[in-house]
Amino acid sequence: MIRVRRIAHADFDTPDLERQVDYYTEILGLTLVAKEKDAAYLANTNDHHSVVLRRASEARCVRLAFQTAPDADLAAFKKQVESHGIKVESKKDPEPTIPEMLTFEDTKGTIMEVFREREPVAQRFGEKGIVPLKLGHVAFNVVDVKKASDFYCDVLGFRVSDWMADFFVFLRCSPDHHTINLVDSKRSKMHHIAFELRNWGHLQTACDFLATKGYPLIWGPGRHGIGHNLFAYHRNPDGQIVELFAELDRINDEDLGYFEPRPWHKDRPQKPKVWAKDPSASNIWGIMPPADFLD
Ligand SMILES: [Fe+2]
Known part of the structure; x- marks a missing residue:
């Protein structure tokens, strides 16, 4: 494949x-x-x-x-x-x-x-604004999560990192825990786009910067259970949810099959699995998203 x-x-x-x-x-x-x-x-x-x-x-x-x-x-x-x-x-x-x-x-x-290929560009990191490291992942609401998950795995070669029960799947195509995530819903639409920041300090600076510019957080900061990334969500002017994250789990060696060990993991080693629908799967630090967050 x-x-x-x-x-x-x-x-x-x-x-x-x-x-x-x-x-x-x-x-x-x-x-x-x-x-x-x-x-x-x-x-x-x-x-x-x-x-x-x-x-x-x-x-x-x-x-x-x-x-x-x-x-x-x-x-x-x-x-x-x-x-x-x-x-x-x-x-x-x-x-x-x-x-x-x-x-x-x-x-x-x-x-x-x-x-497969693109012409190389010598693009430098920007010098104003938040300046993420990269586009990290895109999350979608989908009407048939199993069918959509099978598409990404069987057609594009993604691997399943984690499920939450049978309604929320996290898929990887690189060492990063997820590049696509899909949640079962009544209608299909993008849920959020996520950009990787350098670390917790960068995330704090970004949250302060967003506040000065009039972009309040809608959830976070926190640490997700699934993927274990630090997160903070806000909305862009089109109303789309944008996630800023850091410290996402990584599988550095597919043959070993576990995420690089971290102090906040409950499993040792932390391997892909089906998580129960539990608040700690959403946010280890305990604060839940607003009621309409997954709509
Ligand atoms: Fe995300």
């Missing part, structure tokens, strides 16, 4: 392109690298773009892009996807720096973009 190895970027429609560009550059601290009349490309480091914004009537997450290993056989990957009865399109020069890409839809209609 050919597996995707990392998330490269996420594309959003927005009804107010200028306002969202302002948020992503002045608050989050990404760099605006290219601007078209109805689109903006925002970067932090190795990728030409980590977030793409496009002018549209309604705010939503439209696409996610994943990168394979540089020596992956894209033709074989195309067959792998098609073997599940999924229609795949091949595109040449679809986006800046990406010469070749396959696109297809996941079970909820989000467009998957898979590419």
Whole structure:
């Protein structure tokens, strides 16, 4: 099986392109690298773009892009996807720096973009705003969580890191505990987008910065049970939930199969498992999210 190895970027429609560009550059601290009349490309480091914004009537997450290993056989990957009865399109020069890409839809209609190579960019970290290390993960509400989870595992090569009971799954495509998480819901939509910060100090600085700029937290700071990441959530101007996190669990060696040991783990070693639906799975520190958080 050919597996995707990392998330490269996420594309959003927005009804107010200028306002969202302002948020992503002045608050989050990404760099605006290219601007078209109805689109903006925002970067932090190795990728030409980590977030793409496009002018549209309604705010939503439209696409996610994943990168394979540089020596992956894209033709074989195309067959792998098609073997599940999924229609795949091949595109040449679809986006800046990406010469070749396959696109297809996941079970909820989000467009998957898979590419192997991109032209290298010498993009430096930004110098204003929060400036995350990277785009970490994207979480979705989905109407059939088992079907969606099977898609990411069987088609894209993700692995299951943890389940909460049978309704919330955390999937990895790299050493990071999760790059996609999916919660069973009445309707499908993006739940949140998450950016990795350096450490607790960076998270504190970010929370203080958000407060001075008029972005109150809606949950956190805390430490999740599942994934064990420090977290703080706020909403961007389009109303989308943005998570800032640090210290996410990592499986450095898939053959060993456990997360790197940490003092806050209850299991020794901490391995992928099914967690009970318990408050400590959400926040070890005990404070629960607002009632509408998972809607
Ligand atoms: Fe998250």
